[in-house]
Structures are given as C-alpha cells and as structure tokens.
Amino acid sequence: MKQVIQVTINGKPRQDEVEPRLLLVHYLRDVVGLTGTHIGCETSICGACTVLLNGVAVKSCTILTVQANNGEVVTIEGLATDGKLHPVQEGFWERHGLQCGFCTPGMIMAGVQILQRNPNPTEEQIREGLEGNLCRCTGYQHIVEAIQYAAQKMRT
Numbered sequence: 001m002k003q004v005i006q007v008t009i010n011g012k013p014r015q016d017e018v019e020p021r022l023l024l025v026h027y028l029r030d031v032v033g034l035t036g037t038h039i040g041c042e043t044s045i046c047g048a049c050t051v052l053l054n055g056v057a058v059k060s061c062t063i064l065t066v067q068a069n070n071g072e073v074v075t076i077e078g079l080a081t082d083g084k085l086h087p088v089q090e091g092f093w094e095r096h097g098l099q100c101g102f103c104t105p106g107m108i109m110a111g112v113q114i115l116q117r118n119p120n121p122t123e124e125q126i127r128e129g130l131e132g133n134l135c136r137c138t139g140y141q142h143i144v145e146a147i148q149y150a151a152q153k154m155r156t
C-alpha cells in the first residue's frame, strides 16, 4: 500500500504517494525529475547517488524514500543559488575536477559535506572524506584540488 510522504527538496516542500519499497534515488529521478543524481552500482559502493538528507551525505540508492519523510533533501540541482555556482561546483570547474562526469554530482555532494564538517581540511582529510565515492579514471588529484579551491574560497 502506498504511503504519503512530505519532503522538502532543494528548499521546496512537496507531498507524494510512494510505494514503501521505493528507493530515494528512484524517487528523486523518476518522480521528482531530478536526474542530476546518478545511479552507478546501486549497492552503496560507488557514491554516484550521494545527496544530503537532513544535512548528512547519504547514498540515495540504499535509503528508502519513506525514510526521508518530514526531512530535507538537497541534490546537486539545489546547490547553486541565484544562478551562482556553489564554491564546490566552482572548484570542480576551475580545477578540472569534472573528469568522467558521471561521478561528479556525488563527488560534489561529498565535497560539500567534507567542508561542512571541516572548513579547513588537509589533503589527507579530503581523501578520507571521499572514500565512499569511487573514481576509477584518475588518482582523485583534480577532485581533491577542486575541494581545496572551495575550502579556500569559503573561508575568505
């Protein structure tokens, strides 16, 4: 039986009837139409589906939509404000963190979480913070530099 949920997504409240088994990533992409959150492994390994739920980075492929009831979700589409990129997005642009592109939304959301927890992380702390997000194309160097760029920008 479907359940009614209320959730605020990128600052906008909405109400939907969903199956209890519907995963958050499928809700965001197929019901809400926010396809910036990508699906990679669907088993909580790659991090492509990372979003913020009540301020915490979660893998939306392993969260049920009903678990977000009365909560607040931020996706990659919700980061820019008034047409201005979030500093982490800007860092990915400026420091070539975009690379393959598929993992980028999840990496950016993880980057936002890293800087929320620690505005001045070391390179090692950034790499630790990215442990749940797989990049198979390079050694993460540009992604780390993108987050360092954002950290500096957010502190000044």
Ligand code: FES
Residues within 6 Å of the ligand: 038, 039, 040, 041, 042, 043, 044, 045, 046, 047, 048, 049, 050, 059, 060, 061, 062
């Ligand atoms: S799709 Fe969710 S962690 Fe890979």
Ligand code: FES
Residues within 6 Å of the ligand: 098, 099, 100, 101, 102, 103, 104, 134, 135, 136, 137, 138
């Ligand atoms: S950024 Fe996607 S595999 Fe490296």
